[in-house]
Amino acid sequence: MTRIILMERPGGPEVLQPAEITLPPPGPRELRLRQTAVGVNYHDVYVRSGLYQTLPLPGVPGIEAVGVVEAVGSEVTGFAPGDRVGYVSGSYGGYAEARNLDAALAVRLPAGIGDAQWAATLMKAFTVCMLLHRVRRTRAGETVLVHAAAGGVGQLLCSWARHVGARVIGTVGSAAKAEIARAHGAHEIILYREEDVAARVAALTGGEGVAAAYDAVGADTFDGSIAALGFEGHLVNYGQASGPVAPFTPALLAGRSLTITRPIVFHYIRTPEKLRAMADETFAALAAGAFTPIDPLELPFAEAAQAHRLLEARQSPGGIVLVP
Numbered sequence: 001m002t003r004i005i006l007m008e009r010p011g012g013p014e015v016l017q018p019a020e021i022t023l024p025p026p027g028p029r030e031l032r033l034r035q036t037a038v039g040v041n042y043h044d045v046y047v048r049s050g051l052y053q054t055l056p057l058p059g060v061p062g063i064e065a066v067g068v069v070e071a072v073g074s075e076v077t078g079f080a081p082g083d084r085v086g087y088v089s090g091s092y093g094g095y096a097e098a099r100n101l102d103a104a105l106a107v108r109l110p111a112g113i114g115d116a117q118w119a120a121t122l123m124k125a126f127t128v129c130m131l132l133h134r135v136r137r138t139r140a141g142e143t144v145l146v147h148a149a150a151g152g153v154g155q156l157l158c159s160w161a162r163h164v165g166a167r168v169i170g171t172v173g174s175a176a177k178a179e180i181a182r183a184h185g186a187h188e189i190i191l192y193r194e195e196d197v198a199a200r201v202a203a204l205t206g207g208e209g210v211a212a213a214y215d216a217v218g219a220d221t222f223d224g225s226i227a228a229l230g231f232e233g234h235l236v237n238y239g240q241a242s243g244p245v246a247p248f249t250p251a252l253l254a255g256r257s258l259t260i261t262r263p264i265v266f267h268y269i270r271t272p273e274k275l276r277a278m279a280d281e282t283f284a285a286l287a288a289g290a291f292t293p294i295d296p297l298e299l300p301f302a303e304a305a306q307a308h309r310l311l312e313a314r315q316s317p318g319g320i321v322l323v324p
């Protein structure tokens with residue numbers, strides 16, 4: 001029997017319930033994975049709460065994990081039992097101690113970094129690669145705003161943006177988190193629950209505003225992000241930890257010829273070629289010192305609900321993984 005975390009309906013963390021299934025053999029193009037670390041992401045919270053209705057119910061949430069290949073389907077090439085792989089997938093099923101996975105989704109992971117670190121880092125690092133190098137290319141010398149800079153994506157984003165030469169203004173929810181964001185590369189910090197973000201950005205940029213704002217907080221920060229942008233500035237709204245952004249008119253962007261995007265990382269790795277390119281660029285950036293892997297809080301596999309509670313209470317240390 002294989003342990004899974006099953007969700008029968010949307011709701012609070014308590015809807016994440018341990019269960020058991022019998023796994024069928026892997027299909028011709030699948031790998032059988034024994035998972036060693038399962039990443040818990042904010043995306044999982046949106047799925048669990050019902051904000052995203054993208055997981056058919058009852059279903060197994062989870063979009064990221066690391067594991068060891070135990071068996072390969074008859075048409076699989078390039079993988080063999082014993083290989084360590086990771087994956088990021090919008091097709092769910094990650095909250096499981098073993099699973100069958102489309103081999104096209106598997107990524108061989110560079111050595112020297114533990115399974116838990118990879119399970120906490122892969123999805124977030126791909127996201128940051130997308131933000132800084134796909135959605136809009138960040139240039140040396142420009143100033144960018146990073147909301148929730150001490151969070152999982154936020155830490156990597158501060159670090160990698162600084163690495164390419166940007167000046168990083170990070171926002172955080174508490175003074176304790178300011179130190180975390182600074183340690184990951186933020187040059188300036190704004191306590192965004194106490195201070196006026198746009199006014200502080202104006203003061204820090206001599207009135208110019210930022211070239212780009214990276215905002216996955218959503219409802220609470222959208223207006224401030226728009227107001228913090230300079231001429232031709234770009235807002236990347238890539239999440240909504242505080243709730244979805246209210247509808248707005250394009251006229252909002254006209255005052256300074258602003259642009260806005262709403263990217264999803266799964267779309268940027270939707271073909272084997274795109275996934276390969278994303279993995280290659282991310283692993284090269286890691287090797288070049290653009291960021292360090294996240295050292296996550298490791299919880300027993302059955303404690304998925306507790307992992308969600310910590311994330312929603314803003315108490316994740318940057319990453320949480322479930323260890324089967």
Ligand SMILES: NC(=O)c1ccc[n+]([C@@H]2O[C@H](COP(=O)([O-])OP(=O)(O)OC[C@H]3O[C@@H](n4cnc5c(N)ncnc54)[C@H](OP(=O)(O)O)[C@@H]3O)[C@@H](O)[C@H]2O)c1
Nearest residue numbers: 042148151152153172173216238239240241242264265314
């Ligand atoms: N579009 C994509 O493809 C993509 C991919 C990956 C992640 N994301 C998004 O990136 C964001 C960060 O993800 P993560 O997994 O790394 O999580 P995280 O940043 O570690 O946790 C979320 C953070 O958001 C802040 N926050 C602000 N208002 C909040 C509220 N009302 N409730 C809870 N948190 C609130 C908190 O930081 P403070 O305490 O500093 O306020 C909290 O720590 C999420 O919004 C996620 O959906 C998007």
